[in-house]
Amino acid sequence: MAEIDAKIKNYRTAPFDARFPNTNQTRNCFQNYLDFHRCSKALSAKGQDVSPCDWYQRVYKSLCPLSWVSKWDDQIEAGSFPGKI
Template identity: 55%
Template sequence: MPEALKMGKEEELLKTAPFDPRFPNQNQTKHCYTSFLDYKRCVKARGEKYAPCDYFKKVYTSLCPFAWVEKWEEQISEGKFAGNI
């Protein structure tokens, strides 16, 4: 499978985020940020083990540059994040 990535004994199928009609343009920055917020809100409301939250995580990890996510996580831990979670 060319689209599969071998990780140890498991294979993980890599996919990009599906089309979302709320974000029809090529610039996906807003989609990235919204998915990050949706994931954090979902985890806050339902907990880490609630499987449907993983959808938002897959979307933001597919769309967002790692440096942005790292910065947002740092801001959250410092209490300086501007988003409403």
């Protein structure tokens, strides 16, 4: 776990993801946003620490425009988010 924490602290930008090889990283942004919320929901339901989910949050925050993230957060609160979380 110490290795993961060290990698997260040294994190600068989103690393290459082979699932998204193209220049357009919109899908990568959205997928990491979904993965963060799924991860935090699953771990909090089990009563575990959600710190491993920080990786997804850091990646989507480096890839996604802030306006998208705030819009998605508002949609989650309103119950109208299109993704499956």
